[in-house]
Amino acid sequence: MAGKGMLIIISGPSGAGKGTVCRALLEQDDKLVLSVSKTTRSPRAGEQDGVNYNFVSKEVFLKAVADGDFLEHACVYGEYYGTPRSSLEQMLAFGNDVILEIDTQGALKVKNSGVNCVFIFLLPPSADELFRRITRRGTESVESLRRRMASARGELSMASMYDYVVVNDCVDEARDSIAAVIRAERCRVHRNMDLIEAIIEEAKE
């Protein structure tokens, strides 16, 4: 993917606290922008269209799939989620670092697509705590909860495919660890070759 910005994938099982940590991160660093995904699921209490997600109908979603508009899309618990390709490419081309908050299925697809990005897995402090958080959300049926817990087990096993793992025990600590990862990644040698070459050139004179 072209562009000077960096794509940062924040993923993990549902209940890991991805949304909360991403919000905390975006509040602190105004060079970061959030990629807003499209979904067919219903908004949860407090979620806003265009902020948390673009909420669309199944018909609109499936047309976008057919048109190749998504970098990745997935079906999770019967609802569709997708990452719009063009807005993401635009933000990166502007030099923005972009946060993509995404489930593990979607992250795996982005990884396999060969897009150059930083993969961060948000880990709950314990499996017990994860199950407590999933139950506490209280927006779902018992059947949906049971599926979500079974799924969380499978998602945890994908952590080893990521670059970084951050434990979300305390939101501020998790936010600071992710901020450190982003700052460190900005210092990666392969992202600073222009700078290095300019100084070498200057030293020759």
Add this chain to the structure above:
Amino acid sequence: MAGKGMLIIISGPSGAGKGTVCRALLEQDDKLVLSVSKTTRSPRAGEQDGVNYNFVSKEVFLKAVADGDFLEHACVYGEYYGTPRSSLEQMLAFGNDVILEIDTQGALKVKNSGVNCVFIFLLPPSADELFRRITRRGTESVESLRRRMASARGELSMASMYDYVVVNDCVDEARDSIAAVIRAERCRVHRNMDLIEAIIEEAKE
């Protein structure tokens, strides 16, 4: 190298400000320790034996080389510098993260030895500023300065072999960037496999 700690190499041309930045880093993070190198060069004003270096005679140094006591050693401007292997291994085994402030020759040898560590290159903000800093030190003969500047050119060209590059324009900023790299590296998936496996195991129960 065995041990739970992480070895962090901070390198760069002489005049990049390695010593100043490392001191600032160690003052801020008490989980970090400094690996004290042995050298045959004379102490500069303010340098203390056992703190900045262990200052030893050429005879003592060469015996240690023959005994295989060094992880790496090098001869720079006619003086020897070496990293003692045993104290480093001890600190890492205790779980300390160890800072190794080292010239580019030494860093390259550590890299080629296959030791698992994090390589950070400290870059001056410009070649001009680097030459100014080298001249300003004022502890050396004109001939020694000339050699140091020529050498700095060669050292700059090694930056691309490192993992990270940090510009030392402002000491506090450089310190914070290195601190971010260390925090990020502590989150690397391969350093947290025990944690990941424990949660997966717990979730199965």
